[in-house]
Amino acid sequence: MINKADKNITEVLSQIKDGATIMIGGFGTAGQPAELIDALIDLGVKDLVIINNNAGNGDHGLAKLLKTGAVRKIICSFPRQSDSWVFDELYHAGKIELELVPQGNLACRIQAAGMGLGAVYTPTGFGTLLAEGKETRHIDGKDYVLEYPIKADFALIKADKGDRWGNLVYRKSARNFGPIIAMAADVTIAQVSETVDLGALDPEHIITPGIFVQHVVQIEPTHSTTAAST
Amino acid sequence: MINKADKNITEVLSQIKDGATIMIGGFGTAGQPAELIDALIDLGVKDLVIINNNAGNGDHGLAKLLKTGAVRKIICSFPRQSDSWVFDELYHAGKIELELVPQGNLACRIQAAGMGLGAVYTPTGFGTLLAEGKETRHIDGKDYVLEYPIKADFALIKADKGDRWGNLVYRKSARNFGPIIAMAADVTIAQVSETVDLGALDPEHIITPGIFVQHVVQIEPTHSTTAAST
Amino acid sequence: MSHTLLTRDQIAERAAQDIPDGAYVNLGIGLPTKIAKYLPADKDVFLHSENGLLAFGPPPAKGEEDPELINAGKEYVTMLDGGSFFHHGDSFAMMRGGHIDICVLGAFQVAANGDLANWSTGAEGAIPAVGGAMDLAVGAKKVFVMTNHTTKTGEPKIVSELTYPVTGKNCVDRIFTDLCVIDVTVKGLVVTEMVENLSFNDLQAVTGATLIDATK
């Protein structure tokens, strides 16, 4: 009998080692798995490569992880924000490497990894600094840049509800990168606000089928659950 | 005020002209929009290119359309079935052109069109007859075939419920190609078993957002609706 | 009589008039966001946000904010009846796949050929950030730009060639400024409207590219 929700957060995260490549869900703080990130910080691993849309906000979550110096490189689309002072300082001090990827190419390269594609020709970024040195091709009247998949050893995501087979549903705009990074990582760890019985999630409503999820960790919800969703 | 459900089936289909490329949903008969196909037959257009997983079953739906001689070419993955006698006869008589595409490449090329990609490197079919003459590339230890998007002028799909903005939910394994062909056609026409009020579909449960759907046509359900689904 | 510059709200109001009923629209972060409040209530205009929202609505009432219901500008929003949530892959398929009818973007510069610069000034040491701008520039059916006609120091933002790093090539269709409306065409930059009491010559004088007058 498979129970993907049978380990505590520390046990689950202990498989992450120095040098790991980790995708982290969230757009800003919506959908950011804050508790998994805190547990990752406690683990004390180093030399990480992080993939996220942003580069941390304020002093919590991803920003806090960056501040520990555990992250060697970040792949993201929008690091510069009004409250990204932790990243800003590391970047200006030359203490973190940045690979800037247009947001749609970030999504698309993650999807390519999840789908098992070798590479894709994307129109985004053609002729820009972010495509410098990259192979291009003119196809059917339009210009494209060749982009390669982005995979990861781990994905840390935040979902709303999960079951013991790893099926997940999300909440509002916290869904964002969750479903696609779950498909692109060797091991996906989901924190959920509620663990439900098998069969409680309608098969028509499941957003991430359990095949893409290896561990489910229940965290007490901190958001206001005004609108319940299944 | 936008009401995508305000025209009858004949009005909606009358925009389809000779020579159109049409994607048709369905895997076998599950999810096949039989009533839309019947109306297409009544329209009497010719020289069509059809994209579907199969090439018709029995004497109804897609098979019936083929039998009228309206279809110049079919792009599919599995034309040969125990009840595909209509296609078999046309094929052996040289009256229909067949482009055979591995099912996953069919899905993936349709997705590439919907996503706006120029081409993708897919591992499926490498070294086989179905990749003969196609460009290949060795990427990160694995071989891939370059495949181009499949787009269409129209997509005809069957969904379970829809609203006046074109939002759709599907029913069980009738979902199959529906959501991805809706994204790859210029004009998507969905037949639904029930038209519901705006807001009746939970935003978390909508499978095809209305942006991908231009027309919704309500058809009386013929399947047994033992399990209601939203 | 001297002319009056349009306020930011007036530019937004003018741009809103060119958004038809039923349009799927992405409003870029900053100035373009203002357009939302000038969309007439009798039109169904579907606002898309990169982070997985379609048909979102106005900000929530105070106290009703949900940190998990934000737009791409990370502002609190609400959902309209008929709205939907989806993941980033589908969201950018909408953008890159040509499903968004109109996007409205801010600009550092627009060139005579429709090249857009809005993501980086190329300043030494600045942290680069691009977000979804490059996807919108290449993917939306029509790209509108909403901007002041010149910089705060009076430099033209509409130029013959970009000096800032490009976001998207040949992508801009129409420009709404505090002085005029310009269509980017194969013939060049065609001025279709100007604020009152502004002469075409005065407009040309504050523009870094040749304009064609079509206001008469």
Next chain:
Amino acid sequence: MSHTLLTRDQIAERAAQDIPDGAYVNLGIGLPTKIAKYLPADKDVFLHSENGLLAFGPPPAKGEEDPELINAGKEYVTMLDGGSFFHHGDSFAMMRGGHIDICVLGAFQVAANGDLANWSTGAEGAIPAVGGAMDLAVGAKKVFVMTNHTTKTGEPKIVSELTYPVTGKNCVDRIFTDLCVIDVTVKGLVVTEMVENLSFNDLQAVTGATLIDATK
């Protein structure tokens, strides 16, 4: 004493033993489908079907068939609690993206290097059909083949090189036949089990490729 051939059900039962708890499995149309009934009830084995089902269950009771709940073989099925529906794009992402642990396919031929032929005999005038076979062959973590050891006319199906058109190159990991179990390794075809009273020499005699005996 002469050996006895395994029945189709016995091959299925043997193959079922090599499917571990928690495996995501795609059973190809035809013979492999039989494996489902030999999966022990105390294991959670997740059956995937190309047409958008995960964790489907046994056929429905008579009268409960739903034409919109079918598997890739177009047979009526049921859903287990914890099952899910998804579209063809996601379904083939599961297959092509390496998320399926094991697929079990039928075969016309398997070559010594693991090449598989199961989609076309190349016969003149035959209508070609491929379905999802090529995706499973390249995408599943492990590819099992379930087949009779020889054709009805006694020709070997395990051969040094394919004579039928290839489905996938170097893809087969293990072969279950009515005579034996073979692992496809870098060293060659390694026989790990044989039916009782069959000599290795007799097995080699009905096989078109060199076998390595690892049964002792």
